Amino acid sequence: MKRGIPVRLEGLSKRFGRVEAVKRLDLEIGAGELVAFLGPSGCGKTTTLLMIAGIYRPTTGAVYFGDRRVDPLHPRDRDVGMVFQSYALYPHLTLFENIAFPLRLKKVPDAEVRARVQKTADLLGIGHILERKPAQVSGGQQQRAALARALVKEPQVLLLDEPLSNLDAQIRLSARAEIRRLQQELGVTAILVTHDQAEALAMADRVAVFSMGELQQYDTPEVLYHRPKNTFVAGFVGSPPMNLIEGTFTGDGFRSGELRIPIPGAPTGKGWLGVRPEHLALGEGGHPARVLVVEPLGREVLVVAEVAGVRLQVLLPEDRRPEPGGQVGVVFPERATLHFFDETGRRIGPE
Amino acid sequence: MPLLPKNWPLWLLVLVLITLPIGVGLLWLFLTALFDQVHGLRPVGDFSPENWRFFTEGSVGGRPSIWVALKNSILFAAAVATLEVLIASMAAYAISRMKFPFRTPYLGMILVLHAFPAVSLLIAIYYILRVLGLFDTLIGVILVKASLELPLGIWLMKGFFDQLSWDMEMAALVDGASRWTVFWKVALPLVRPGILALGTFALLSAWGEFILPFTFIVSGKSWTLALYMQSFMREAFVDYGLMAAVGLFYAAPVLLLFLLGQRYLLNIYSGGVKG
Structure with missing residues (x-):
C-alpha cells in the first residue's frame, strides 16, 4: 500500500450563518502521522474533519494534501477514507458490497474487487461474515466493516470521526490498539476526532486540542500533559483533571483566600495555580483539609478534600485511604510539577 | 393479543x-x-354467463372491445404511477437534502396545489391540451393525472427521505459517489417502502380515475375501463347485469393489488424506513 501524504490546513474557517464553527485554523500533519482532534462537543473538530473530507466547503482558507490544494475538489477526487461515528454502513447491502462500494464506484474489475475486499476484510478479521447484512453483525464487527470500507481503496488520508465511541468499553481498548497498529502498518496519514482525552493520548502521535472553534494547543501527548499552554488544555487533558486554583501570585508564593502556598521564585499578579491530582499528597505538615469524598478507582483512590475553601482532587495509592469527613493535611509538590497561568489563562514560565 | x-x-x-x-x-x-x-x-x-359476453364478443353495443379499454387502463395506471414515483422521489430528495432559493415558499406551494380541487382546473387544462395537441390522447390524460397527484407524492417521499441519516450519504460521497449516484445507489434503495407505498397508491388512484379521462378523451380507442363502464349509463335501457359484470372485472385487479400492497400502503401512515 502507498504511503500517506502530509496534510496542511491554512487559515481554515467555517461559518454556519452567524456561528463561526472553526476560526482561522493553521495546522500541519506529517506523512503517516496519526493526529487526534480533541475537544468537547461543538468545538469545531468534526467540522474541520468534514472540511478535510470535502463534505463541507470552507468559508475561508485552504486544505493541502502534499502540494495539491484539495479544498475546491469533490470528495471523490481527494483520495480519503472515512469512518463515521455511526459507521454509516449501507443497511441494504451485505458487508461485502459495503466494503466493495468504493471500488465499484471506481469501476474496478470484479476479480480485483473480490481480491481486495477479501484481503482488507481478512486484515480486520471479518473475512468470514462478508455475506451478512450490517444489522446481522455485532457493533464491533460493524466498526471493522466501516474501517475496511475506508481502507479498501488504499487512501492516502484516513479520517476517523469518533470511531470508538459506540463500542463497549471492553472492545474499545482493543479496537484502539488495532486501529493504531493498522495505521502504522499501512503508513496512512490519519486524523482521529475524539472527545475522549485518554483515547487521544493513547493513540495519537500529536494531539490538537480544540475549544470554541479555536486550536488551543497542538503537540505530542507528553507536552500536552506536562506543559499545557493554557487552563483549558490543563483542565481537559488528564484524568482526573488538573486542579486549577484562582488566586494571586506574590513573587514568593500563591494566595487564594485563606490558602497560602509558599513557592520560591513564583511570578507576580493575579492568575491560576495548576496542580495535577497525582502530584498532591496527604501527610503531616500539610495544609489542613477536610475529606469530602473518597472514590476507589481500583489501583488508586481519588480523594476530594477541601483546603481553606478550595476543593482539590488528590490521587493516592490504594493502600492510603482516608475516611470521608476526616481531617488530613494536603502537601503541595515541588515547583517543577506546579503549573502557573496568568489572569487570561495563559501559561507562565517554561514552554 | x-x-x-x-x-x-x-x-x-x-x-x-x-x-x-x-x-x-x-x-x-x-x-x-x-x-x-x-x-x-x-x-x-x-x-347464466350471459352477462360476461363482453369477453367473447368483440364489441358490445357499438363499444370498443373491453380488451382495448383494459389495455388503456393498465397503460394509464402504470404510466401515471411510474411518472409519479420517479418525479416525486427526485423532487422530494432535492427538497429534503438541498438548500436552494425559495425552498420554503415552494414547499408551501406544493401543499396548496395538493389542496386545490382538480375539477376547477378542467377547462384550463382542456385549452392547454388542445394547444399541445394532446387532447383526446392517453398521453395527455396521463400527464394531467400525474401532475395532479405529484404534490401528495412529493410530500410523502420527503417524509421518507427526511428520516435517512446524513452520515450514510456523507460516507457515500467520501467513498467516491457523485450526488446523483448517492441518490440512486444509497438514498433510493433505503426509501423502498416509500416507493412501494406511493406506487401502490398511485396505481390505485389512476385505476379508479374517471373525471379526467371522461373530460379529455372522446374517441373509443382511448377509452379506459372507467369510461367503458360509464357508457352504460348513457343508454335508455341500462343493462345492469352487463354493467355489474364489467364492474367486477374492473374491480378485480384493484382487489388483488390491495391484497398484495396493503403492507406498503400502511407504511404511508406509520412512515417507517428501517433498513
Missing part, C-alpha cells in the same frame, strides 16, 4: 351495521353479474 373489550358482541354488531350497506352493494354486484335477472337481492332468472 389485546383483550377484547367487555361488551364486544355489542361493538361487533355496531361495526357490522355500519359495514352493511357496503356489503349489500357488493352482494348486489355479485348477484347481478352472475344471474339472468335480479329483483332487489333476489335472483329471479337462471344462473
Whole structure:
C-alpha cells in the first residue's frame, strides 16, 4: 500500500450563518502521522474533519494534501477514507458490497474487487461474515466493516470521526490498539476526532486540542500533559483533571483566600495555580483539609478534600485511604510539577 | 393479543351495521353479474354467463372491445404511477437534502396545489391540451393525472427521505459517489417502502380515475375501463347485469393489488424506513 501524504490546513474557517464553527485554523500533519482532534462537543473538530473530507466547503482558507490544494475538489477526487461515528454502513447491502462500494464506484474489475475486499476484510478479521447484512453483525464487527470500507481503496488520508465511541468499553481498548497498529502498518496519514482525552493520548502521535472553534494547543501527548499552554488544555487533558486554583501570585508564593502556598521564585499578579491530582499528597505538615469524598478507582483512590475553601482532587495509592469527613493535611509538590497561568489563562514560565 | 373489550358482541354488531350497506352493494354486484335477472337481492332468472359476453364478443353495443379499454387502463395506471414515483422521489430528495432559493415558499406551494380541487382546473387544462395537441390522447390524460397527484407524492417521499441519516450519504460521497449516484445507489434503495407505498397508491388512484379521462378523451380507442363502464349509463335501457359484470372485472385487479400492497400502503401512515 502507498504511503500517506502530509496534510496542511491554512487559515481554515467555517461559518454556519452567524456561528463561526472553526476560526482561522493553521495546522500541519506529517506523512503517516496519526493526529487526534480533541475537544468537547461543538468545538469545531468534526467540522474541520468534514472540511478535510470535502463534505463541507470552507468559508475561508485552504486544505493541502502534499502540494495539491484539495479544498475546491469533490470528495471523490481527494483520495480519503472515512469512518463515521455511526459507521454509516449501507443497511441494504451485505458487508461485502459495503466494503466493495468504493471500488465499484471506481469501476474496478470484479476479480480485483473480490481480491481486495477479501484481503482488507481478512486484515480486520471479518473475512468470514462478508455475506451478512450490517444489522446481522455485532457493533464491533460493524466498526471493522466501516474501517475496511475506508481502507479498501488504499487512501492516502484516513479520517476517523469518533470511531470508538459506540463500542463497549471492553472492545474499545482493543479496537484502539488495532486501529493504531493498522495505521502504522499501512503508513496512512490519519486524523482521529475524539472527545475522549485518554483515547487521544493513547493513540495519537500529536494531539490538537480544540475549544470554541479555536486550536488551543497542538503537540505530542507528553507536552500536552506536562506543559499545557493554557487552563483549558490543563483542565481537559488528564484524568482526573488538573486542579486549577484562582488566586494571586506574590513573587514568593500563591494566595487564594485563606490558602497560602509558599513557592520560591513564583511570578507576580493575579492568575491560576495548576496542580495535577497525582502530584498532591496527604501527610503531616500539610495544609489542613477536610475529606469530602473518597472514590476507589481500583489501583488508586481519588480523594476530594477541601483546603481553606478550595476543593482539590488528590490521587493516592490504594493502600492510603482516608475516611470521608476526616481531617488530613494536603502537601503541595515541588515547583517543577506546579503549573502557573496568568489572569487570561495563559501559561507562565517554561514552554 | 389485546383483550377484547367487555361488551364486544355489542361493538361487533355496531361495526357490522355500519359495514352493511357496503356489503349489500357488493352482494348486489355479485348477484347481478352472475344471474339472468335480479329483483332487489333476489335472483329471479337462471344462473347464466350471459352477462360476461363482453369477453367473447368483440364489441358490445357499438363499444370498443373491453380488451382495448383494459389495455388503456393498465397503460394509464402504470404510466401515471411510474411518472409519479420517479418525479416525486427526485423532487422530494432535492427538497429534503438541498438548500436552494425559495425552498420554503415552494414547499408551501406544493401543499396548496395538493389542496386545490382538480375539477376547477378542467377547462384550463382542456385549452392547454388542445394547444399541445394532446387532447383526446392517453398521453395527455396521463400527464394531467400525474401532475395532479405529484404534490401528495412529493410530500410523502420527503417524509421518507427526511428520516435517512446524513452520515450514510456523507460516507457515500467520501467513498467516491457523485450526488446523483448517492441518490440512486444509497438514498433510493433505503426509501423502498416509500416507493412501494406511493406506487401502490398511485396505481390505485389512476385505476379508479374517471373525471379526467371522461373530460379529455372522446374517441373509443382511448377509452379506459372507467369510461367503458360509464357508457352504460348513457343508454335508455341500462343493462345492469352487463354493467355489474364489467364492474367486477374492473374491480378485480384493484382487489388483488390491495391484497398484495396493503403492507406498503400502511407504511404511508406509520412512515417507517428501517433498513
